[in-house]
Amino acid sequence: MSDIRLEGVTRRYGTVAAADEVDLAVAQGEFVTILGPSGSGKTTLLSLIAGLNRPTAGRIFIGGRDVTEATAQERNIGLVFQSYALFPHMTVLENVLFPLGVRKITGPPARAKALEALKLVRLDGLHDRRPSQLSGGQQQRVALARAIVFKPDILLLDEPLGALDRKLREELQVELKQLQRTLGVTTLLVTHDQEEALSLSDRIMVLNHGRTQQVAAPTEAYLKPANRFVAEFLGIANFVGLDGGRTGLVRPERVRLEPIGVNGGRPARVVEAIYLGQMVRYHLVLDGKDAAPMVAAAPFVGRAWQAGEPVAVSWDAADIWPVA
Ligand SMILES: Nc1ncnc2c1ncn2[C@@H]1O[C@H](COP(=O)(O)OP(=O)(O)OP(=O)(O)O)[C@@H](O)[C@H]1O
Numbered sequence: 001m002s003d004i005r006l007e008g009v010t011r012r013y014g015t016v017a018a019a020d021e022v023d024l025a026v027a028q029g030e031f032v033t034i035l036g037p038s039g040s041g042k043t044t045l046l047s048l049i050a051g052l053n054r055p056t057a058g059r060i061f062i063g064g065r066d067v068t069e070a071t072a073q074e075r076n077i078g079l080v081f082q083s084y085a086l087f088p089h090m091t092v093l094e095n096v097l098f099p100l101g102v103r104k105i106t107g108p109p110a111r112a113k114a115l116e117a118l119k120l121v122r123l124d125g126l127h128d129r130r131p132s133q134l135s136g137g138q139q140q141r142v143a144l145a146r147a148i149v150f151k152p153d154i155l156l157l158d159e160p161l162g163a164l165d166r167k168l169r170e171e172l173q174v175e176l177k178q179l180q181r182t183l184g185v186t187t188l189l190v191t192h193d194q195e196e197a198l199s200l201s202d203r204i205m206v207l208n209h210g211r212t213q214q215v216a217a218p219t220e221a222y223l224k225p226a227n228r229f230v231a232e233f234l235g236i237a238n239f240v241g242l243d244g245g246r247t248g249l250v251r252p253e254r255v256r257l258e259p260i261g262v263n264g265g266r267p268a269r270v271v272e273a274i275y276l277g278q279m280v281r282y283h284l285v286l287d288g289k290d291a292a293p294m295v296a297a298a299p300f301v302g303r304a305w306q307a308g309e310p311v312a313v314s315w316d317a318a319d320i321w322p323v324a
């Protein structure tokens with residue numbers, strides 16, 4: 001049975017549909033990431049599920065129960081927002097105790113739960129600090145502890161790592177994934193960061209203008225995008241002409257570069273070679289009257305192609321995905 005089910009969920013603001021007939025079924029324990037450009041309706045969708053906002057049309061089910069009209073308090077949901085929204089005048093421990101107090105859990109049982117949650121996010125020992133005495137990553141962990149301390153049925157995370165630098169963000173991504181597995185809690189994460197989405201989630205949901213573009217496993221959405229928007233939103237897409245005037249897509253990792261005249265391929269020229277650690281990204285221009293730009297990505301093994309060099313470009317027919 002689905003843990004979260006959305007049926008035709010719509011939220012209009014005047015003429016703008018921030019959520020436009022969204023359908024979604026999230027399984028118990030599943031980790032789904034909502035991905036989309038700014039203003040595409042990601043926060044709107046989370047706030048509708050959390051009960052902080054009401055749909056104009058459609059139904060919302062949690063654990064099989066229709067909660068469309070239920071208040072936020074009647075839904076057992078843990079929330080983390082981008083700005084951690086910790087209480088600055090409270091200590092770490094008091095912050096984590098807060099949602100328990102709201103639920104009338106107090107005294108030693110509350111303290112035990114709060115300490116357990118803080119341990120889960122590896123913050124034991126910092127209980128008595130105030131948020132201003134913590135790093136951004138530590139504050140984010142407090143926010144997570146506060147969201148999980150009452151054992152929510154569902155965890156909703158809105159850009160929880162958005163304010164952190166890249167390295168810390170990557171560390172916390174791993175921790176978040178492990179925490180989510182340990183708790184087995186059904187999770188919806190909102191992010192701008194497609195790498196984060198692709199690496200963390202069981203499935204991703206791509207939104208644009210409040211409408212679902214695709215719901216699929218990360219690799220499927222990346223290699224078999226439902227449309228041009230998804231293809232371009234999830235990384236770099238090379239569009240190639242197919243027979244019958246249709247358009248196909250080849251991802252940069254699937255583009256082969258070889259010396260001219262060895263195995264055939266289309267003649268091209270390297271415009272730029274960009275080192276990305278272990279990979280090199282090549283910007284190319286195919287020769288000929290259409291002179292189309294392309295991007296290839298290949299592991300750096302000893303030697304890289306240099307800007308200005310001619311190369312033969314090829315790809316397997318199996319790596320072409322037709323896009324609408
Ligand atoms: N209270 C409101 N009144 C009017 N319009 C709103 C309101 N809240 C959101 N919107 C509009 O709904 C659309 C979706 O907003 P939402 O905050 O859900 O986007 P988002 O995907 O979370 O964007 P971001 O990535 O910037 O956080 C936007 O066009 C926004 O301007």
Ligand SMILES: [Mg+2]
Pocket residue numbers: 042043044
């Ligand atoms: Mg938002």
